[in-house]
Amino acid sequence: MCGIVGFTGTKNPAQITVALKSIANRGRDEDSIFSQNNINLGMTRLSIVDLQPKLFPMRYKHYVLVYNGEIYNYAHLKSKLEKAGITFRSKNDGEVILPLFDRYKEKAFAMLDGMFAIAIYDTRRQKLYLARDKMGEKPLYYTQYQDQLYFASELKAVLKLTPRRDLNHAVLGEYLSQGFVFAPHTLVNNVFCLKRGQCVCYSQTTQSFTRHEYWSSPISTLAPHSSTSDLIDELEGLLDTTVKSRLMADVPIGTFLSGGIDSSLITFFATIYKKDVNTYSVTFPHHPKNDERIFAQKASQWLSTRHHEIVCTPSSVKPIVENIGSLIDHPISDPACLPTYLLAHEARKAVKVVLTGEGADEIFGGYHHYWKELLAHKFKNSFGGKILQPATALLAKKFGRLQKITTTLATHYNTQGIFNAQEVTLLLGHPSSLIMPGILTKYSLTNPLLGMQLTDMTGYLPEQLFMKVDKMTMANNLEARAPFVSPDIVAFGLALPEYLKAGLFQGKWLLKKIAEKHFPKYMVWRPKHGFTLPLGEWLNGELSFVLRELTLLLPSVNYLNPGYYHNLIEGHRGGKANHADKIWTLYVLLKWMHEYKIKD
Template identity: 30%
Template sequence: MCGISGELQFHDGPARDAAVIDHISALMARRGPDDAGLWRDADHVWLAFRRLAILDLSPAGHQPMLTADGRYALVFNGEVYNFAELRGELERRGVAFRSSGDTEVVLQALVHWGTSALDRFNGMFALAFYDRRERAMLLARDHAGIKPIYYLLGDDGLFFASQYDQILAHPWRAGLPVSADGLALYLRLGYIPAPQAILERTHMLEPGSWLRVTAEGRVNRGVYYAFPVFQPPDLRGEAAHEAVAAAVAAAVKRQMISDVPLGAFLSGGIDSPLVAAKMQAAADRPVRAYTIGSAGSPFDESAAAAAYAGALGLDHVLEQFTPDQALDWLDDVVAACGEPFADHSIFPTLMVSQLARRDMTVALSGDGGDELFWGYAERFGSILRRAAEFREPYWLRSARAGVRRVADGGDEHRYLRWPTIGDWQRGKHSLILPETLAAVFVEPPPWPTGVTLYDYDGWQPDATAQWLRWNEFTGHLAKVLLKVDRAGMANSLEVRVPLLDREVIAVAARVDWRSCLDLRDGRGKLPLRRALGRHIGAQTQAKRGFQIPMAEWFRGPLHVVFGDVLLGRDELLGLPLNRPALERLLADHTTGREDLSRSLWSLLSLGLWNDRHLEPAMAGRPV
C-alpha cells in the first residue's frame, strides 16, 4: 500500500519546481513511510511515490519502476493478489523478472497486454503507467474502487494523486471554483461519488475504469469492469451457501500473502468475524484481532467481539474509547479527509487502525458483505415489502390518492414523498433532510441532472432487489471504502477487503436474493451467516459494526465546536447560510427533540474541511 502522484504537461515550459513536488509528496507520507521515489522525463513529466513495504521488502520493489529499456514507467498503489499466476504466464512469454513482488508483474502485464491487463488483476489498486515513446499517461483504478485516485485535467495538462489535498496543493488548482454538483452531492450523501469532486475540473477516477491522456491533450476513457445491475441468478439455497463459503475461504487465504505481520479487524457483527475465522483456519498460530469498544454505550459491541475471539481462538486486542476523546480525535479525522466527507464512523475506524498499527502493517476487514449479500435488511426489506405499490405510474397513483407518503415510517423519512423506488432509496441515503437543507442554506444547489445513481422506476421484486444491491455496491460502498482507505492510510496501515475479491463478487452476482435476505425475520447475508456458523455457534442478529455515540457527542464536546465553526459565519463554500436555522437545528438536537446528529456532523465536517484544507489552498498557504 502506497501513495502516488504525478504530472503530464501539455506544453513546453519550465520544469515543475522541486519544492512543489516535495510538498505534494510529503502530504502522502503516511501512506508510505518506508521509502520515497521520484522520476522525471525531461521537463514535462514527473512521477512521485511513497512506499509502505508489504511484498518484496528489498530495494527491488522501489518505485517509480521502469522497464529495462526505459520506455515505460509505473507508480502503483495497492496489491494484486494473483500476481504469481500472472508472473508465470508472462515468464512463459519470455519475460525475465528482477524482483519478487507484484509491482513488476503489473508493469510487465501493462506492457504486454495494455489496458486488457486490468481485467486480469484480482486485487486493489490505483496506478499510473507512462509510455515515453507515445508520451501518454494511463491512470486506472481497481474493480470495486478500494483504492482512490484523483486527477485534475486542465488546459496545461494532467495531474493525479492518491489524496485530494494533493490536488489542492498543486499550482493548477489556483482559480478553480467550487463545483455546484460536487457540493450538492456532498450535502445530500455525505460524500462525493466518482467521477465528481468538490472543485471544477477535478475528478475521482471511477472504479473499474481507466483514463489515457497524451501530451498533445488527447483523452481516451474506458471501463474494464462494471458490477451488473441485473444478472439472472443460478445459485440458490444450499448450493449458494456452499459456493459463497468456498469463495470467501479462498479469497481470505489469497489475501493473507504478506512479507510483514498481518491481523484482522473484529466487530461484533458477521462479516469481520467470518474473515477472522477463515484467517484462523488458514493460519498456524492465533491470529491477532483488534476491536474498539465504546465504554458501555448502547453501541458498544466489544462483548460480542470478545465472545467471537474466544470461540475462534483469536489473540484479541480490545481498547475502549470514551466521549471525552471526541475532541482528541477531531483533528485526526479532518486531517485524514482531504475532501469533504461526513461518515462519522471514520472515528472508530481511525481508532481501530491506530490500534492495529501498533504491531501490524496489514489488517483484513469485513467490508463489502452487506452490499454484496443484501445485508442492510431494514433498508432492503422496507422497500421490497412495498415494491408492488409502485406498479402503477406515479402520475396515476397521485391522481387517485393525492400525493401520498411512501416512506417506511422511520423518523428520518417522515417528510419524504418520493415518486419512485429510486427516489425512496436516495432518501434513505440522504444525511440532511430536504427541508433542513432548504432552511440552512438560502439557495442550496439542486441534485445534479447528470447523476443517475438513483434513477430507477421499476417495481418487480426480483429486478428491484438486484437494482438495490447494485445501488448499494455502486453508491454506499464507495463511501465505506473511502473511509477505510483514509483511516488505514492515516496510520500507515494496509487494510484489505477479501469480501470484495473478484472471485467472491463473481459468486455473489450469481446468488438469488431470496437465498440472502429473509424478509420475514429481517435477516440478510444468509450465506455469510451460514459460513460463520461452521466456525461458531451463537451469532449476533442485528446489523453491527464499529459505531460511536455521535448524538451524545453533539450534546457534549461537539456542541461548542459546532458553534465556533459554523454559527459565526455567513456562508460556507460560497453558499449563504441562514444562521437562525442553524441555531434551531443545534437546539432541537441538544434538547432531545430530535436526533439530528447526522445533519449536524455533515455541516460541521464541511466547515472543518473548509477551514483545514480549502481556505489555506485558496490563500496560497501550505495545506
C-alpha cells in the same frame, strides 16, 4: 500500500518532493522519484510484499510505473508471463503490471485481482495512463491545469500542486444528502476522482483525455440446478480462497473484528492459515446500544485470536475531531471515521495490514433499508396498494411521509438520507438536483434489490466506506484489505436470487448459513448492529465545542441559510431532536474548507 503523485510537463523533482511530503502518512519506508522532461512521478512506499528497497518506480521497455495497492493474483499472472519469455527481478506483486500492460494495454487492468491506483507513463508515445481498481478500494484524484495533468492518491497533494480551490456547488446538495459525492466529481471545481473500474489516458501531444470503464459489476444468474447446499459450499470455497490470497504479505497481518457476521467470517478463514492472529475492536463504555464488545470477545475466544480492545470515548476522539478537516482529505460525513482511526492507530503497533468486512452488506443484501424498500415495492404493486394509492399519495403530500410507497425507487432512494431534498433546499436557499446513477432507474421496477445493490456499489461503498477506511488507516501508515469485494465473490453475490439475500428482517442469509457451520447460532442470528457511536449525546457533552465552532464557521460561508442552521444547532443543543448526523456533515465540510482554503 503506498501513495503516488505525478504531473506532466517540465522536469521538476523539487515540486514532486513537496507533493510527496504531503502524503508521507501513506508510506514511510521509502520515497522514490522519476523526473525527466515531460513527466514527474513520485511514490511513497509502505513495504508489504518483497521488502527490498529501490523497486519503484518500476520500468519496463518504454513504460514507467508508480502504484498504490496489492495484486493478489500476481503469482498466476507472473507464471503466464514467464512462459511467454518475460523475466522478473523481484518477488513484488507490482512487477507484473507493466509487462501485462505492454501486451494488453488498458485491458490489462481487468485482469488484475486486487486493489490499486496505478499511474503508467509511456515515454515513447508521451501518454499517461491512470487506473482505479474494480471496486474502488483505492482513490485516485486528477486535474488538468495549464495544459498539464496532475494526479495523486490524496486530494491534498493535488491542491499542493495546483491553485484549484473553488468549491463545486453543483454537487454540494449531493454531499449534504448522501454524505459523499459520486465519482468522477469532487467538491473542488475541475478536480476529479476516477470512478471504480475506470481508466483515464492523457495524451501530452493533443492535451486531451480519453476515459473508459474497463470493468463493471457482473450481472448474471446462477445455474438453475444449483441447490442451496451447493451454493453454500461454493461460497464457502470462494471465501476460503479469497481470504488466503489476501494474506499475501511479508509483514504481520491482523483483522478488524467487531463480532458481526462479516468480520467474524473473515477472521475465521484467516485463522486457518495464520496462527495467533491479532484482532481489534472498539468499545463504547456506558453505551450498550453502540457497544459490541461482548460479541467481539466471544468471536475472539471462539477463534483463539490475540484480541485488542480500543476504548472509544469523547476524550479519545477529541484530537481526531479537532483535526478532521486535514485527516478526511475530501469530505465524507461518516462519524465512524473516529473509531476507525482509533482502531488503525492501535493496530499499527503490531501489524502492517488488516483485513476488514467492508462490502458484504452491498453484495449479499445486508442492509435493513433493502428489505424495507422491497416491502414497500411489493405493497405498492399489490392489489391493496393500488386501491390505497390515492389515499397514501394524499398523506405523503400532507405529512412528507410514505415516499417509499408513493414514489418510484429511483426518485426517493438514498442510502444515507442525511438531509432530505426539502431540507437541502432550505439550507442552500434553492433546489438542488440529487441525481442517482441511471442503474437505479433501469432496475427499480424489474429487480429493485439489484438496483439498490449496484447503486450502493457505485457510490456509497467506494466513495464513502472505502474512502473512510483508506483515509483513516493510511493516516496511520496501515494497509486495509476487503476480501468480500473480490471479483469472484461479487459476481456470485449479485447473481443470487432475492430470497437468499434480503429476506424478511434477515439480510445475508447465505453468509449466515456458512457462519452456522463455524460459530454458535446465537452469534450468527443476532440482530444486525451497525458501526455507530453515540455522537448525539457527545455533542451535548464533551464534544460540545463542535457546536460552538460550527456557529463560528458557518457565517464565513455565503451559501447556507443562517436561520435554518441556527435552528438545527439550537434544536440539538436543547434536546428537541438528535441532529448529530446533520451537524457532523456540516462540520466536516467547513473544517475541510478552512483547512485547505477552499473558496465558496
